[in-house]
Amino acid sequence: MIAFDRRHTDDLIEFAAAATSPYHAAAEAAAILSEAGFTALSERDAWDDSPGGRYVVRGGALIAWVVPDTATRTTGFRVFGAHTDSPTLKVKPTPDTGGSGWRQIAVEIYGGVPRDTWLDRDLGVSGRLVTRDGETHLARIDRPLLRVPRLAIHLDRQVNEGQVLDAQTHMTPLWGLGEPHEGELIAVVAEAAGVDADEVTGWDLMVHDVQRPAYLGRDGELLACPRLDNLVSVHAGARALAALTGRPLTHIPVLAAFDHEESGSESSTGAAGPFLETVLHRVLAVRGASVEDTARAFADSVVMSSDTGHSIHPNYPERHEPGDPPIAGGGPILKVNVNQRYATDGLGRAVFAAACERAGVPWQTYVNRNSLPCGTTIGPITAARLGILTVDVGIPILSMHSARELCAADDPARLAAVAAAFLSD
Ligand SMILES: [Zn+2]
Incomplete structure (x- = not known):
């Protein structure tokens, strides 16, 4: 008996099967957005201040946003961040x-x-x-x-x-x-x-x-899928953003899907480069925003950086923090690291908790065991680059970075629901 709606995960399976490279991931996300009425922009052309959905693809990276009718020169952003590349x-x-x-x-x-x-x-x-x-x-x-x-x-x-x-x-x-x-x-x-x-x-x-993603387990409650890290977040963000056009919005929702996270994000399409910063500045500049206006908009902005995290592994429970053992199927995770390997702080935690509450989704906390070095993601890099409040989140998976990874089949839809709640805030 399947207790959850598989439509989102069915869609993720097709997305992941097609997104075999970052260039394909950006193209697949662009296809979702253009089907929803978003317009492709070239970075070489002049942009205007007309409302609606827009996206720009640069190599294996994509940034998309919706300008609400009510946007002003100081309207802040809600940025859902992810990465298109995989080991x-x-x-x-x-x-x-x-x-x-x-x-x-x-x-x-x-x-x-x-x-x-x-x-x-x-x-x-x-x-x-x-x-x-x-x-x-x-x-x-x-x-x-x-x-x-x-x-x-x-x-x-x-x-x-x-x-x-x-x-x-x-x-x-x-x-x-x-x-x-x-x-x-x-x-x-x-x-x-x-x-x-x-x-x-x-x-x-x-x-x-080339093996296709597949439901796994007696009831198919698990998903075996290549590149879950981090196509699950690119797909969740694209689907969430695509559903927002025409809705009343108080902020400018943005999807930022970067390349080169797995090699440290230092590239023209990575989170350490100026791609997102340039796009956010341009979105405000076409409305005539001054430096003061832009600083006010950034101060009213939040980035939710989404990437996969580690579910507790039944064969290696001693590798996990016993106080916060996130498990696949328990909902999205808030990722915390006191040394800023994750950007989450108390303010970010409250943003994530509120988004999960609005989405009606359970959530968990991930914190590394003190005796093991912690991984990192685009969150701290984006926070340092833009100076915008940032929270690191994701879903718990097993076999991270394997050619074929594993998650619970219903967590991707929960992540997309949280993304939608956050982006429409
Ligand atoms: Zn990742």
């Missing part, structure tokens, strides 16, 4: 390699990859191609194309005592037999994208597990 293997500049009679693809390791989870999986390739004319083309081969084969246990009898996987020598996927041919991978990807391979002068490509 993966990225294709090296000279991809075609091999040895010992095998054709292989050279990769770099992106973000905090638990390497063993990428072994023996059927992997596709996706990302973007850039052609000589400067145009960008999304590209995706969503079928078994590559595999990083595990060494057989017979050749590594100590494997269950702790496996060492060297990033340079042990993680290179293979995709065929024979000698490598220079340019072969790009030619295959270009053909799949309908682009002339001779015109391709740049690319950003990465691998993904």
Whole structure:
């Protein structure tokens, strides 16, 4: 018996299956918004102060917002933040390699990859191609194309005592037999994208597990899904924002989906860059806002930074804080770290509690065990960059950063409900 409405999670499954790279994630979020009547803006064009939904895509990042009819030069923002990228293997500049009679693809390791989870999986390739004319083309081969084969246990009898996987020598996927041919991978990807391979002068490509997300468990109360970190938040934010057009709003609701969180956010599309700041300034500037007006608007703004957190793991309860053991299925989490690995403070906690209350959603607290170093996310970076009150939240998952992660099937819809309550505040 399924006690919850699966429509949101069904939709997340399609979103995650299609969003195999940050570029695809931004495009999928843009598709949700444009279907809801949002207009795509170019950063190169002049913007105006007309009300309604707008979005701008920059590479693998997207920022979207709704200007209410009632907006003034000092109207504050409600920003729901997330990130589009996930740990993966990225294709090296000279991809075609091999040895010992095998054709292989050279990769770099992106973000905090638990390497063993990428072994023996059927992997596709996706990302973007850039052609000589400067145009960008999304590209995706969503079928078994590559595999990083595990060494057989017979050749590594100590494997269950702790496996060492060297990033340079042990993680290179293979995709065929024979000698490598220079340019072969790009030619295959270009053909799949309908682009002339001779015109391709740049690319950003990465691998993904081609196995589709699936409900798991006797009653399907769990969701096994790649890239939950952090597509679950991008999707929740896009769906929540899309539902707000035409509603009475007292603030300007914003979705900020950044790239490069898994490598530290330091990029033109990451949270440490000026992308969000520039967009917020422009949204106010087109209304004639002064420096004083903008400072007043920022002082009346809040950022809710959403990312996945750790559910308590039944096999490793000693790795978790016993006083606050969040569990998958218990609702979204408030993430707290006194050393500002999470931006949450008492003011932010109250904002999150109020949003959960309005959404009618239960919530939990995540705090790291003192004896373990705490992870971080875009919240503290955004707070430091903008000086806006920021609260870190998310949903609890297992297997974070694995090629295939696990959450409760009803938590994504709860996160989206909290996002909607927060954005419409
Ligand atoms: Zn994350």
